[in-house]
Amino acid sequence: MAEQAKRWAMVIDQERCIGCWTCAVGCKEINNEPAGFWWNRILTSAPGIVTGESADETLAAPASDNIDVPHGTFPHVEMDYLPVACQHCDDAPCVRVCPVGATYRREDGTVLVDYERCIGCRYCIAACPYGVRVFNWGDRKYDPSFTVGYGRDYRSDGRLVFTPDRPTGVVEKCTFCVERIDVGQEPFCVTVCPTGARVFGDLADSQSSVAQLVDDGATQLLPDLGTDPRVYYLPVNREGSA
Amino acid sequence: MATADTTASAPAREGRIIGRSWLGALGLLVLLGLAAWIYQLTRGLIVTGMRDEVSWGLYICTFAFFVGLSAGGLIMASASELFGVKSLRPLARIGVLTAGACVLVAAMTIIPDLGKPARVWELFVYPNWSSPMIWDVLIIIVYFLFAAADLTVMTRRGMTASRRARWLRIMAYIGLPGAVLLHSITAWIFGLQISRPWWNTALLAPAFVTSAILSGTALVTLVALAARRWGRLRLPEETLSTLIKVIATTIAIDLFLIAADYITILWGNVPRERAALDLVLPGGSWQWVFWLEWIVGGLIPFVLLTVPRWRARSGVIALASALVLIGVYAFRVELIEGGLLKPLLALPPGVSLGATAGSGSFQFLGSYHPTWVEYAIVVGLLAFLALLITIGYRWLRSLGPHAGEAGA
Numbered sequence: 001m002a003e004q005a006k007r008w009a010m011v012i013d014q015e016r017c018i019g020c021w022t023c024a025v026g027c028k029e030i031n032n033e034p035a036g037f038w039w040n041r042i043l044t045s046a047p048g049i050v051t052g053e054s055a056d057e058t059l060a061a062p063a064s065d066n067i068d069v070p071h072g073t074f075p076h077v078e079m080d081y082l083p084v085a086c087q088h089c090d091d092a093p094c095v096r097v098c099p100v101g102a103t104y105r106r107e108d109g110t111v112l113v114d115y116e117r118c119i120g121c122r123y124c125i126a127a128c129p130y131g132v133r134v135f136n137w138g139d140r141k142y143d144p145s146f147t148v149g150y151g152r153d154y155r156s157d158g159r160l161v162f163t164p165d166r167p168t169g170v171v172e173k174c175t176f177c178v179e180r181i182d183v184g185q186e187p188f189c190v191t192v193c194p195t196g197a198r199v200f201g202d203l204a205d206s207q208s209s210v211a212q213l214v215d216d217g218a219t220q221l222l223p224d225l226g227t228d229p230r231v232y233y234l235p236v237n238r239e240g241s242a
Numbered sequence: 243m244a245t246a247d248t249t250a251s252a253p254a255r256e257g258r259i260i261g262r263s264w265l266g267a268l269g270l271l272v273l274l275g276l277a278a279w280i281y282q283l284t285r286g287l288i289v290t291g292m293r294d295e296v297s298w299g300l301y302i303c304t305f306a307f308f309v310g311l312s313a314g315g316l317i318m319a320s321a322s323e324l325f326g327v328k329s330l331r332p333l334a335r336i337g338v339l340t341a342g343a344c345v346l347v348a349a350m351t352i353i354p355d356l357g358k359p360a361r362v363w364e365l366f367v368y369p370n371w372s373s374p375m376i377w378d379v380l381i382i383i384v385y386f387l388f389a390a391a392d393l394t395v396m397t398r399r400g401m402t403a404s405r406r407a408r409w410l411r412i413m414a415y416i417g418l419p420g421a422v423l424l425h426s427i428t429a430w431i432f433g434l435q436i437s438r439p440w441w442n443t444a445l446l447a448p449a450f451v452t453s454a455i456l457s458g459t460a461l462v463t464l465v466a467l468a469a470r471r472w473g474r475l476r477l478p479e480e481t482l483s484t485l486i487k488v489i490a491t492t493i494a495i496d497l498f499l500i501a502a503d504y505i506t507i508l509w510g511n512v513p514r515e516r517a518a519l520d521l522v523l524p525g526g527s528w529q530w531v532f533w534l535e536w537i538v539g540g541l542i543p544f545v546l547l548t549v550p551r552w553r554a555r556s557g558v559i560a561l562a563s564a565l566v567l568i569g570v571y572a573f574r575v576e577l578i579e580g581g582l583l584k585p586l587l588a589l590p591p592g593v594s595l596g597a598t599a600g601s602g603s604f605q606f607l608g609s610y611h612p613t614w615v616e617y618a619i620v621v622g623l624l625a626f627l628a629l630l631i632t633i634g635y636r637w638l639r640s641l642g643p644h645a646g647e648a649g650a
Contacts, residue, residue, distance in 0.1 A: 036598040043589035065606050067590050082589065093437055099375040100364040119364055120287075120357015123375055125297040129437035131585045131593040135297060135357065138288025141598070168286040169357025222586060225436050 006108040007203040008176060010187070011213040012083055013234040016197035019044070019068065019081040023189035023198065027085065030149040030177065030188040032164040034140035039132070039174040040189060045082035046071035047236050080236045083198075085189070086111060086132045086174035087221060087229030094124035094133070103171075106156065109230050110176045114159040118170040125171060129222055133173045136166050154179035203230075257472065265632065268625040275622010278615045279354050287357055289615045294596040296582045296610035301355035303574045304620050307457070308348035308627070309382070309428045310450065310570060314458020315341035316389060316417050323414035329484040332477065334410075335396050335638050336469065337462050342389030343630040344461070345424070347623055349382050354619050374431045381424045388413070388420055397641055425454040438581035440518035443506075446577075449499045456492040457570035459485060460563040467560050469635055486559060489566060490547040497540050500573070517588070518580035528583070531576040539569010583608035 019042050027033070027040040044067045063071040063079075070079035088111045089095075094103045095111060102117035103124050125133045147164045154162035162179050166172045177187035181200075185191075190198040201210035210232075218232035282289050292299045315337030322330035330337075353359050369376045395401070395409045426447040432438070433446030463485045469475035504523075507515045521528045543562035545552075552558045585593055585608070592606035599605075 036595050036603040038594035038603065041591065041594065041604070043587065043591070045589050065590055069590070084587065093435065096370075096372045097375065097435075098370055099373040099379070100361075100368045101370040117361075117364065117368065118358065119361045120359075121352075121355070121375065122297045122357070123373070123431075125294065126432075126582065127435050127437050129586050131295070131587055134294055134594050134596045136286070137290075137293065137596050138286030167358075171357075227436075 004204055007230075008088070008108050008110055008181060009201065009203045009210045009214065009230045009232060010088075010176070010190070011199045011210050011218050011232045011234060013197045013199070014080050014082070014236045015234060016195045017042070017081040017083060018195055018197075020194065022192050022194055023083060026188050026192035027174070030180075031162075031175075032142070032147050032149045032151065033134075035143050036141070037134050037172075039134065039172070040083065040085035041132075042067070043082040043084055044068055045080050047078050047080050082221075082233075083189075084130055084132060084221070085231070086176075087130050087227065087231045088174075088176060089227035089229045091226060091228050093127040093129065093227060097123045097127040099123065104159075106178075110178055110181075112156065112159070112161040112175055112178060113171055113173060114161060115163055115166055115170050115172070116160045120169040120171065122171060129225055129227065133171050135171050136168050138168055140165070140168075150179055156182070260472065265629065268629045268632070271625035272622050272629060275619050275625065278618035278622065282354060282615050282619070283359070288597065289613060291611045291613045291616065293599075293605065293610075295585065295593040295605045295608040296579060298355070298578055298582060299610055300612045300616040300620050301351055303571070303578050304623065305348055305351040305355070306428060306450075306574045306578065307571050308344050308351055308623075310425065310454035310457045310574075311461050311567075312341045312344035312348065312385070312389075312458060313421050313425060313451070313454035314460070314462045315339065315344075316385075316392070316421050317455055317458065318462060319392065320414040320417040320421070323411050324418060327484065329478070329480040332475075332481050333462060333466055333485075335393070336465055336475075336635065338389050338392045338396065339634045339638065340462055340465055340631055341421075341458070342386060342393060343627055343634060344458075345382055345386045345389065347627040347630070349379075349386070350626075351620075351623055374427060374434055378427045378431055381420075381427050385420055385424050388417060392417065397638065421454075422451055425450045432577065432581065435581075437586060439512075439515050439586075440581040440584065441577065443503055445499055445503050449496065449503070449573075452492060452496045452499055453570045453573055456489065456496050457567055459488045459492065460566040460570075463489065463563045464560060464567075465631055465635070467556055467563075470556075473635055473639060482556070482559065486547050486553055489563065490544055493540055493544045493547075493566065493569075496570075496573075497536065500535070514586060517584040521583060522576050522580055528576070528580065531572045531579075534572035535569050535576060539565050539567070539572055543569070579610060583610070 021042050024038060024040040024042055028038070031039060033039060063069045070077035072078055088109055090109065092105060092111050095105050099121060100117055100119055102114045102119070103111065104114065105111050120135070122135055125135060149164065150162065151164050153160060156178060162175055177185070180187060186200045190200045199209050199213060201208040203211050203214065205211060213234060214232050218234050220229045220232055290299060318330050318337040319334040321327050322334055353362065356362060365376065365379050392413045395406060395413060429447040429450035432441040433443060435441050466475060466477050470477040504519060507519050520526050522532050523529065524532060543565040546558050546562040547553050588606070590606055591604040593604065595603050595605050597603070
């Protein structure tokens with residue numbers, strides 16, 4: 001049986017997200033991210049941002065510089081959580097701008113960085129609308145001081161797409177846990193989420209839960225940019241919304 | 243130099259001392275810059291003020307500035323050929339020399355910005371043609387080779403005058419569109435990015451071409467004035483007056499283009515567009531770029547060059563040219579940093595820093611303060627540029643008494 005090509009996607013249910021940062025910390029752990037590095041962040045947001053109804057709220061004055069502060073004036077306040085890591089765009093600006101093709105998109109839609117190819121020009125950081133890329137500016141500090149997580153190199157088509165200690169001078173980011181999904185596991189953030197807010201699966205399989213959730217009206221982040229992310233969001237259902 | 247006076251008169255001796263101290267000082271600054279770069283190589287880019295949110299700083303601003311500087315000379319030499327602007331003829335060689343030196347140093351400026359400079363060869367082995375940066379690398383190389391070829395045609399001995407004239411004309415037909423392409427592609431590195439509304443304007447390529455002509459002409463003016471003062475260049479008043487006209491007119495066009503962009507954003511009042519502009523307008527935390535661009539590098543040199551009594555003095559012309567360079571540099575900073583300081587998703591806790599600062603590992607509102615390493619490297623590159631132009635000019639002068647002038 002010829003296996004159909006996978007189209008990996010993730011759906012994040014914002015109604016279920018409680019802003020606990022377990023996925024972000026789990027991400028740091030499995031990928032051995034040094035101090036100050038976050039491939040995955042949980043932004044404190046206002047409803048509507050994801051759906052694009054109010055895309056400009058992204059730059060409207062936020063409620064506060066701190067997390068967990070609602071938008072609006074009492075009693076009309078609202079808040080939701082927006083977990084943001086690499087969106088694995090189908091038309092990824094980072095892939096387009098990388099001068100040497102170090103950032104590339106695999107057949108299955110996973111956007112990866114070849115740590116042996118990256119020249120460290122940081123054009124991809126400038127080009128990413130979601131601010132998810134992290135650069136290895138210099139010596140990394142680890143806390144704890146030993147390697148945690150997957151802990152060894154992983155190659156895809158011969159390219160070094162994961163290594164526990166990324167070299168100084170290259171850009172890194174979320175890989176959809178490529179070393180896990182290639183052996184049938186879920187990305188670690190999906191596994192550790194205590195509320196089951198994250199669903200991962202194959203969009204090419206119409207019976208998969210991600211495919212059905214996307215059909216049921218999951219939306220993308222900053223959809224007006226046309227980057228067509230493979231990460232989808234189920235917005236919070238507010239009173240009065242359809 | 244070979245043409246040095248044998249009589250060793252007092253002024254000549256003084257001139258030699260000035261010349262040697264100039265070269266010595268430049269050499270020292272180059273070495274300091276090199277030392278700073280070696281230090282950066284050992285520690286990584288962590289020694290700069292750049293972090294994940296503002297991930298391009300002084301190096302990229304300076305790169306864009308040097309690319310712009312290379313415009314003036316080549317456009318001048320080409321214009322004097324194509325449109326028969328005879329008054330610019332005396333500057334053709336200096337112009338092309340300046341252009342070649344600037345574009346060479348611009349290319350060098352990219353190197354310290356790279357996280358993995360040893361992998362720079364990959365640009366030629368694994369080019370990704372959808373990246374504007376690859377096209378920029380290509381046009382920079384072509385432009386440099388073109389300037390070198392142009393200078394060769396201008397200075398080659400044993401070429402008949404008519405043959406040389408024909409070649410220079412052909413070169414001019416390539417040089418002018420080549421220069422426009424160079425500045426447009428450099429603008430498109432930024433201007434094509436949908437992630438940065440502040441960069442993402444069709445005005446950017448025209449604004450880069452204009453500011454390149456502006457800063458390039460100002461640089462050639464400075465070099466020509468210095469060569470007249472210390473290098474015995476014959477610089478006719480007519481030539482100087484053409485340069486002044488070009489600079490004053492281009493200041494006006496440049497500021498007009500920037501104003502058109504401001505007005506579009508202000509009237510539209512779309513928050514994601516307004517964010518960066520509010521930073522640089524008076525009252526914003528980066529307003530100093532506005533004052534440098536509009537007043538110090540805009541209004542003041544424009545007035546200096548349009549009031550007849552003032553523009554007659556070469557000191558005033560030199561001052562105005564220097565101010566113009568500051569203004570154009572401010573435009574580069576305004577554009578590049580403004581775009582990076584305001585990410586699209588400006589929600590708390592912000593963007594990962596890629597390091598731990600005192601306040602934590604996120605930055606909500608971008609900030610950037612260059613470190614001494616960045617200043618030292620940029621000053622070193624600037625000194626290297628001055629060194630190249632000085633040595634290049636001496637070489638041109640050594641070719642003959644009027645070698646600083648056009649070959650036709």
